[in-house]
Amino acid sequence: MPVVVVIDPDDPRLAPYRDIRERDLVGRDREFIAEGKVVVERMLAGSRHKARSLLIAEHRVPALGDMIAAAGDLPVYAAAQPVLDRIAGFALHRGILAHGAAAAPIDADALLASLPDRVLLVVLVGISNHDNIGGIFRNAAAFGAAAVLLAPDCCDPLYRKAVRVSVGATLTVPFATVEGDLLDLLTQHRFEALALSPHRATRLADLVRAPRIALLLGAEGPGLPDALLARARAVAIPIVPGFDSLNVATSSGIALAHFFEPDTY
Incomplete structure (x- = not known):
């Protein structure tokens, strides 16, 4: 799936990534945010917990071809750094996020x-x-x-x-x-x-x-x-x-x- 460039920090497709710290504090109801290149790569490579989408700083997209290819049909969004920071609610230096869904609890x-x-x-x-x-x-x-x-x-x-x-x-x-x-x-x-x-x-x-x-x-x-x-x-x-x-x-x-x-x- 091609990378979708987003210019509006209020784009509803990015709701899971909005105000990350505040959302983390109140809980995400079996959803989570993964952060960083190595973490997201491991998630895409075979975690029980499945990625739903990726959000990447636009300037990092050219160097992340393998990760984007591994995402397959998942939506992959990109945003300029200032837009990304407004979405997350803080300066997101790593510039790579994934929205994930937790697998069913194990007995x-x-x-x-x-x-x-x-x-x-x-x-x-x-x-x-x-x-x-x-x-x-x-x-x-x-x-x-x-x-x-x-x-x-x-x-x-x-x-x-x-x-x-x-x-x-x-x-x-x-x-x-x-x-x-x-x-x-x-x-x-x-x-x-x-x-x-x-x-x-x-x-x-x-x-x-x-x-x-x-x-x-x-x-x-x-x-x-x-x-x-x-x-x-x-x-x-x-x-x-x-x-x-x-x-x-x-x-x-x-x-x-x-x-x-x-x-x-």
Whole structure:
């Protein structure tokens, strides 16, 4: 489909892109905005979550022929930078956006049942910071985690900032929200639950990988709930005495790297 140049920031075809930050705050009802070249390319290359249209800064169109071709029959709009900034409501330096529709939610029990006998899983509890969600998903993708489970108190992995920080990993790594008891579900599917915690814990370096591992991560500050820690095996990343803790996304990268098996890829 040819690129359509838009000169009116109030063009109704661009309604999903209008006032992006305000729309993000109130929620998009199973829709989202992806931002940046790498993120949009990953979305077009085979994400479960489907693009509906693209909006590109006009001066970037000549260099994005492959992306535009990959969009196929999707509408692709272009606008001069000042028009683009008025549509978005802020200076959009990356100049590449996609309007997406979220896939149907995945059932957590069915997701775990579909995983192989040897697998690495990430489980998040209380992660409400979009930068941390994005960073954890990026690490999960980089180190071969098969999926991410989220407690209901986690923020949305498809929030624009989370998608951007993850470099598109939230669009490609399967995830599901668990409404019931996380530990019961993991036990039913034969996962060893490893709870990352700086206290009362086995050192990460001393662990040998079990076939099915679920790495549990909690919010910065409070960490994982005591009731959950009491039922899982606590695992620590040692740091110098007197310092509180690592950032949770950083911790996830260290732990996932420990369990990563590069020879299987």
